[in-house]
Amino acid sequence: MxxxxxxxxxxxxxxxxxxxxxxxxxxxxxxxxxxxxxxxxKIRHYRTAHEQGAAHAADGYARSTGKVGVxxxxxxxxxxxxxxxxxxxxxDSSPVVFITCNVGESLIGKDSFxxxxxxxxxxxxxxxxxxxxxxxxLADVIRxxxxxxxxxxxxPVLIDILKxxxxxxxxxxxxxxxxxxxxGRLAQLLGRASHDMTAPExxxxxxxxxxxxxxxxxxxxIICGGGVVxxxxxxxxxxxxxxxxxxxxxxIMGAGGFNGRNPLTTGMIxxxxxxxxxxxxxxxxxxxxxxxxxxxxxxxxxxTFAAQAKIVQVDIDRSEINKNVQxxxxxxxxxxxxxxxxxxxxxxKYNFAWKNYVFSFPTETKYSLAGDALxxxxxxxxxxxxxxxxxxxxxxxGQHQMWVTQHFHYDYPGQLLTSGGFGSMGFGLGAAxxxxxxxxxxxxxxxxxxxxxxxxxxxxATVAYYDLPITTIIFxxxxxxxxxxxxxxxxxxxxxxxxxxxxxxxxxxxEAYGLSGKRVSNVxxxxxxxxxxxxxxxxxxxxxxxxxxxxxRPMVQGGDPITQFILN
Amino acid sequence: xxxxxxxxxxLVDNEAGVLSQVSRLFARKGYNIESLxxxxxxxxxxxxxxxxVLAEAEPQIRLxxxxxxxxxxxxxxxxxxxxxxxxxxxxLVKVAAxxxxxxxxxIQLANVFRANIIDVTPEALTIAVIGEEGKNDALMNLxxxxxxxxxxxxxxxxxxxGAATIxxxxxxxxxxxxxxNVR
Numbered sequence: 001m002x003x004x005x006x007x008x009x010x011x012x013x014x015x016x017x018x019x020x021x022x023x024x025x026x027x028x029x030x031x032x033x034x035x036x037x038x039x040x041x042k043i044r045h046y047r048t049a050h051e052q053g054a055a056h057a058a059d060g061y062a063r064s065t066g067k068v069g070v071x072x073x074x075x076x077x078x079x080x081x082x083x084x085x086x087x088x089x090x091x092d093s094s095p096v097v098f099i100t101c102n103v104g105e106s107l108i109g110k111d112s113f114x115x116x117x118x119x120x121x122x123x124x125x126x127x128x129x130x131x132x133x134x135x136x137x138l139a140d141v142i143r144x145x146x147x148x149x150x151x152x153x154x155x156p157v158l159i160d161i162l163k164x165x166x167x168x169x170x171x172x173x174x175x176x177x178x179x180x181x182x183x184g185r186l187a188q189l190l191g192r193a194s195h196d197m198t199a200p201e202x203x204x205x206x207x208x209x210x211x212x213x214x215x216x217x218x219x220x221x222i223i224c225g226g227g228v229v230x231x232x233x234x235x236x237x238x239x240x241x242x243x244x245x246x247x248x249x250x251x252i253m254g255a256g257g258f259n260g261r262n263p264l265t266t267g268m269i270x271x272x273x274x275x276x277x278x279x280x281x282x283x284x285x286x287x288x289x290x291x292x293x294x295x296x297x298x299x300x301x302x303x304t305f306a307a308q309a310k311i312v313q314v315d316i317d318r319s320e321i322n323k324n325v326q327x328x329x330x331x332x333x334x335x336x337x338x339x340x341x342x343x344x345x346x347x348x349k350y351n352f353a354w355k356n357y358v359f360s361f362p363t364e365t366k367y368s369l370a371g372d373a374l375x376x377x378x379x380x381x382x383x384x385x386x387x388x389x390x391x392x393x394x395x396x397x398g399q400h401q402m403w404v405t406q407h408f409h410y411d412y413p414g415q416l417l418t419s420g421g422f423g424s425m426g427f428g429l430g431a432a433x434x435x436x437x438x439x440x441x442x443x444x445x446x447x448x449x450x451x452x453x454x455x456x457x458x459x460x461a462t463v464a465y466y467d468l469p470i471t472t473i474i475f476x477x478x479x480x481x482x483x484x485x486x487x488x489x490x491x492x493x494x495x496x497x498x499x500x501x502x503x504x505x506x507x508x509x510x511e512a513y514g515l516s517g518k519r520v521s522n523v524x525x526x527x528x529x530x531x532x533x534x535x536x537x538x539x540x541x542x543x544x545x546x547x548x549x550x551x552x553r554p555m556v557q558g559g560d561p562i563t564q565f566i567l568n
Numbered sequence: 569x570x571x572x573x574x575x576x577x578x579l580v581d582n583e584a585g586v587l588s589q590v591s592r593l594f595a596r597k598g599y600n601i602e603s604l605x606x607x608x609x610x611x612x613x614x615x616x617x618x619x620x621v622l623a624e625a626e627p628q629i630r631l632x633x634x635x636x637x638x639x640x641x642x643x644x645x646x647x648x649x650x651x652x653x654x655x656x657x658x659x660l661v662k663v664a665a666x667x668x669x670x671x672x673x674x675i676q677l678a679n680v681f682r683a684n685i686i687d688v689t690p691e692a693l694t695i696a697v698i699g700e701e702g703k704n705d706a707l708m709n710l711x712x713x714x715x716x717x718x719x720x721x722x723x724x725x726x727x728x729x730g731a732a733t734i735x736x737x738x739x740x741x742x743x744x745x746x747x748x749n750v751r
Contacts, residue, residue: 099658119585120585120588123588123589123592124592124596127638128639131585148640189640317638318634319634319637319638321634322627322630322631323631326627333618
């Protein structure tokens, strides 16, 4: 049948099973929004306050559901406003398809109004991107884009469509999802094994070698990285860890990949990792790294990292092997499949002495609870007491991000939404919106700092407009806490541009958006406010006054050996 | 760390934007491209790039190859070993030759290098020579004494010696062993 390009976009979204999109309309994407008007029963669109918020929302949707997120934006500033969101998704391997429109063919290259080369700009921060000139290319490109976004190591893909291609008509034939790999560009791409869209089947000899290494090991350690979360391999990992009887250190992206209440977990690893995790890395004789790239926040000093261990890296992306840390053995494949094969082969082990040693170090930081003043630990503990155990937590970036990663137990993949790789302040509220619309039955908490919250608090407008019951908890220390912490420890207390002496009144701000808010400075008030917020059924902002000299502990400086704590 | 010269043969989609995607990858991973030659192949949908780059030895160069393979328009990346490949570059050079003696000497030099004189004026000669960089550099060094007015080099193109082809590296899905392919 003949359809306009804009309608083809809608039909293709339906082919992919998309029922929720985020975005912001504008001049060049008008045709698409016009078509959306006819599809509004099938595709729910959430309009945010700013395109960046839409990008983070689509990302949060993808991370919490495991499905592909979709985000629409117009040309020029609409598309450049997505850039931070795209890079955030890229660094954390989150599958999002961004659809932008550009000016029409006749205006391209003329510095027309709201024209920008967004495919050029996003080249290094997308898995792949497309510039579509004609309506008849659209269906093929969209099908390939979704397949690429979700396959292998997931990631963002951008499709930029010229405005004329959304207006003109082309033949469209509906193609069920399971048929798509046999047609068009996707069939061609799949013909080349270099871009196998299914995960590579792990090599059995490689698996057997790891089984041998495990057998020979007396001090095994597992690192649970983001790949375990993306690959939803949490159940397989639980079995594996028990079989090998190995402690499991969790990276920030791995949170939820291994149950935070499992007695085998040593907590977070790296710069703000627990003493147990970091000491275990230093002393283990076998390190099994699952779906982690050994970033500089984990393997702070690659040369001394797990120096006594045979390092085994399991990753779906072979270009990650040996990129940051030199490994002794590796397996390329989907971590879930690798763990299934391992679980069939590994013999039950017991490493009592090793576990006793590792768990003689604390897996959590002991923060003092003394006094009447509110502390980050008290806030976290109160949240853990009051909010449902399966609440989804979206964070921004900084001290609060580390505190809630350290203090909360994450029990399933997609429970913690945080910008671990790119470290985008302002990620949390958008991500919380994406999580809430996809999980209306779950409690969604947006935990932020005052610095991060100021970046994208405009999305409170979205929270209010769609009446999303999201509770924002601000760790408000009137300073950019993490930067200040570095200034205290490393820059001789020279507090350059970090203190925020005059903060907006966040309660009034919430009220201005039609939401409720409360400022609290002791635990009892906080508990009350949180109960009220959760019971209210609407958006709510709790502004928690904490001391500006609260620090994230422990801490190892970037580039230092992992057990060289400058704070503990 | 010491960097060595590597030659990469890369088959890519013959589409707009692919060259910038490939070259950008080298830039953002911190490598400068020493020479780059691109042309179509027997398949009009596929172009072949020959890229020369200074990089640390294995396993670093392997990481670069893996990153390159990951780009969707890239079909195949083959690391060509200098000892087992034939490599050629075309060099065009315009040399000052204002006297008959100078002209004669340059023509003799060109003959020694099996180069061709492709343009002559009373003031200058233009020479074309095909060879490996070593030979072309040697010719340049001799000609420099006469004064090089202008110079253009295509960059090296290369093929593996013997009957083996890059297509054997264009991984056929059934045969391709991901686990073993990473060194």
